[in-house]
Amino acid sequence: MAQVRMREALRDAMAEEMRRDESVFVMGEDVGVFQGAFKVTEGLLDEFGEKRVRDTPISENTIVGTGVGAAMAGLRPVVEIMTVNFSLLAMDQIVNHMAAIPYMFNGQVRVPIVVRMPGGGGHQLGPTHSHSLEAMFLHIPGLLVACPSTPADGKGLLKAAIRDDNPVIFIEHETLYGARGEVADSDGNGDGPLINFGEAAVLREGGDVTIVGLLRMVDVAERAAKTLANEHGAEAEVIDPRTLRPLDLDTILESVQKTNRCVVVEEGWPHGGVGANLAALITEQAFDYLDAPVQRVTGASTSCRRHWQRWRGPYEQGACSR
The missing domain is CATH 3.40.50.920 (Rossmann fold)
Incomplete structure (x- = not known):
């Protein structure tokens, strides 16, 4: 067991899944060169290159829509939205496409996408960066919704989310990125434990x-x-x-x-x-x-x-x- 911060646990989860499965890639605003607004994607660009760690324009609807298309085509995108408030700009893609497409195609098309987003107050980031919109996503059929509170849960749930064939909203609290906690060591293959969705x-x-x-x-x-x-x-x-x-x-x-x-x-x-x-x-x-x-x-x-x-x-x- 190692003591790691939440941001490090989330990064390790993405890195392990990217090493395990070449169809996994990361995209979002400033996730590459800048290494993420909260430094969660630190080091990923250096290891995996621009093809799998893609900086995007400032257009949340386009980012999520591109991720949905990539997921439908067989890839496993991990999309980062800089703050949960900005996800409101992508609600058309999230509600009408990401969540609905598996139903619209009677399960013949899957959308294995993870949309990560930080939220919550306490960081002095102002009213347009600090909302808690978990209930909004909870309301939408077809979405899985994760809300980890510890580094171990963050890593285990994110790994499980990336492997899931359903679209996942992954909400992270802004004040928890620096929180430390024990996380189980990876096995000999560099793979850490998963945490199943639906287990309190x-x-x-x-x-x-x-x-x-x-x-x-x-x-x-x-x-x-x-x-x-x-x-x-x-x-x-x-x-x-x-x-x-x-x-x-x-x-x-x-x-x-x-x-x-x-x-x-x-x-x-x-x-x-x-x-x-x-x-x-x-x-x-x-x-x-x-x-x-x-x-x-x-x-x-x-x-x-x-x-x-x-x-x-x-x-x-x-x-x-x-």
């Missing part, structure tokens, strides 16, 4: 309340659980879904049936968010086990996140107070 991680066991966290909010959930234990004598069970499509709802329901309470912590907006979806599913399928309504801790219903730069405390307090 139970990070802390407890019997009093279930706390579900997403991306950066996983750390907040764990901090809240420690506060509950140290200051209130309550033991919280902390769950990281890791992927939203497919969702490991069984693990969450099993926990709720034990704790009888649930709090969902997310950075996204409250209306129509991931927490709202989880609250509905839990209420529908575990209503008789609940001693209280499912509670949500969310971001503020505002587009401007400038006042969120000291945001960790309010989330932790919200998770504990619920």
Whole structure:
């Protein structure tokens, strides 16, 4: 096991898959010479050359559309969108083509593409670079959606995403790129372990309340659980879904049936968010086990996140107070 940063784990995942499969290539704005806006593609151009690490014009719809065409033709593109906000410029390709083509062709055509994008607040990047749009992609049939919170999950999920024949939205939190964590060493063939989509991680066991966290909010959930234990004598069970499509709802329901309470912590907006979806599913399928309504801790219903730069405390307090 080695201690690596999230950006290094993601880069290693792409490099390993590119060595393993010549059909895998990387494309996006500044992914080559500049090595990515967050340096996630550092070193890939030197190893694989311009043919497989392709800098693109500033046109997100064109970037994703080119990736969709390449995937339909038998390649496995890994597309980087510089920020999740810019993915809005590519929604026609994502919704009407990337997600829909396998259905439109009755499964005869696959679209094995991964679209990576950083999101989330806390980096002082302004309101047009800091949204949390996981719920938007969760809403679209045909897409797989991954949201890793640790370097190990980032590497394992990205490798699995690249090998999957379905289109994948891979969301990375901007503040986690420098986060360190243990990642399993690659085997003798230079290949690391995969993490299957649809398998949640139970990070802390407890019997009093279930706390579900997403991306950066996983750390907040764990901090809240420690506060509950140290200051209130309550033991919280902390769950990281890791992927939203497919969702490991069984693990969450099993926990709720034990704790009888649930709090969902997310950075996204409250209306129509991931927490709202989880609250509905839990209420529908575990209503008789609940001693209280499912509670949500969310971001503020505002587009401007400038006042969120000291945001960790309010989330932790919200998770504990619920």
